[in-house]
Amino acid sequence: MKRVFSGVQPTGNIHLGNYLGALKQFVELQKDYQCVYCIVDMHAITLPQDPKELKEHILDVAALYLAVGVDPQKSIVFVQSDVPGHAELSWILTCSSYMGELSRMTQFKDKSKNRDGESIPTGLFMYPVLMAADILLYDTDLVPVGNDQKQHIEICRDLAGRINGKYPGTFVMPEGYFPQAGARIMALDDPTKKMSKSAENIHSRISLLDEPAKIKKSIMKATTDSDGCVRFDVENKPGVSNLLSIYSSLSGVSIAELEQRYEGRGYGDFKKDLVEITVDALAPIRQRYEEIRYSSELKDILKEGAQKADAIAQQTMKRVRESFGLGL
Numbered sequence: 001m002k003r004v005f006s007g008v009q010p011t012g013n014i015h016l017g018n019y020l021g022a023l024k025q026f027v028e029l030q031k032d033y034q035c036v037y038c039i040v041d042m043h044a045i046t047l048p049q050d051p052k053e054l055k056e057h058i059l060d061v062a063a064l065y066l067a068v069g070v071d072p073q074k075s076i077v078f079v080q081s082d083v084p085g086h087a088e089l090s091w092i093l094t095c096s097s098y099m100g101e102l103s104r105m106t107q108f109k110d111k112s113k114n115r116d117g118e119s120i121p122t123g124l125f126m127y128p129v130l131m132a133a134d135i136l137l138y139d140t141d142l143v144p145v146g147n148d149q150k151q152h153i154e155i156c157r158d159l160a161g162r163i164n165g166k167y168p169g170t171f172v173m174p175e176g177y178f179p180q181a182g183a184r185i186m187a188l189d190d191p192t193k194k195m196s197k198s199a200e201n202i203h204s205r206i207s208l209l210d211e212p213a214k215i216k217k218s219i220m221k222a223t224t225d226s227d228g229c230v231r232f233d234v235e236n237k238p239g240v241s242n243l244l245s246i247y248s249s250l251s252g253v254s255i256a257e258l259e260q261r262y263e264g265r266g267y268g269d270f271k272k273d274l275v276e277i278t279v280d281a282l283a284p285i286r287q288r289y290e291e292i293r294y295s296s297e298l299k300d301i302l303k304e305g306a307q308k309a310d311a312i313a314q315q316t317m318k319r320v321r322e323s324f325g326l327g328l
């Protein structure tokens with residue numbers, strides 16, 4: 001069976017962009033793949049974290065994985081730092097990575113600017129190498145992620161190809177898997193920026209655990225335009241196009257059909273229906289989350305997941321050490 005791997009950082013405020021860009025695919029892929037889903041706490045510490053909050057956020061993401069429908073009977077769910085192979089492989093890959101290629105990563109450029117003269121942590125620079133280690137450690141075939149991770153997948157493939165060129169058969173070549181709609185959900189208050197966990201305005205995003213009243217407020221306030229026509233045109237109508245993408249990915253109705261449905265009607269009707277669809281989609285997730293988050297079962301699932309993940313990781317590391325001539 002082919003293998004899927006993906007991860008989400010435990011940094012709070014998991015939102016609709018994370019869901020439509022990544023988590024929704026995690027669930028669908030379980031039918032046909034052996035799936036490994038990780039909570040990437042070592043990626044989270046590339047920027048400063050409060051240790052107590054980080055621990056809670058790890059369990060939050062784990063509970064959300066299960067709440068959206070990741071099934072621990074089928075898939076492996078675990079915390080990155082529980083499997084030492086990630087750090088070990090990351091170092092080995094570091095020695096085959098180049099300053100130039102890492103300097104070109106847009107996420108690094110974004111995250112390292114505007115730091116008010118503060119130093120830039122090396123971990124932020126090495127972030128894509130750790131991500132490549134995550135993926136290659138599990139002989140991954142497919143990586144479901146949002147569009148913002150495209151460059152990181154490419155560098156992972158470059159590293160795998162470079163090393164396989166020297167030491168054939170060391171790594172399985174992975175491929176990115178991006179959803180058709182929803183791969184890049186934009187901020188509701190500013191559709192030129194992507195929806196993010198860290199934006200100050202809470203109405204810029206819909207968090208997966210938002211109450212119906214908050215969802216309604218955020219959508220009704222969402223930036224549109226003055227043209228009054230529900231039409232998909234990212235360049236000229238980024239706000240409406242973003243709402244159409246959300247509507248389409250949550251409902252499964254195509255964008256063309258939605259354009260027809262709302263022809264000659266204003267944004268009010270369109271937004272009201274979108275509120276209903278979003279509330280209905282998120283209500284069961286919130287309910288399951290409440291049931292799981294503080295259950296004793298959650299940590300057991302993660303412990304068992306780490307054991308299973310570690311068994312795969314150890315096999316890969318044996319092969320990698322052999323390829324590189326490391327150890328006895």
Ligand code: AMP
Binds near residue numbers: 146148149195
């Ligand atoms: P992160 O929160 O950065 O760990 O991201 C977790 C997953 O959500 C990754 O696969 C991202 O590509 C995806 N993601 C994050 N923000 C968005 C967004 N605004 N639209 C679509 N996917 C996103």
Ligand code: TRP
Binds near residue numbers: 009
């Ligand atoms: N960098 C990803 C993000 O921020 C999270 C991540 C870390 C990841 N390791 C991964 C995603 C491996 C897919 C595969 O969204």
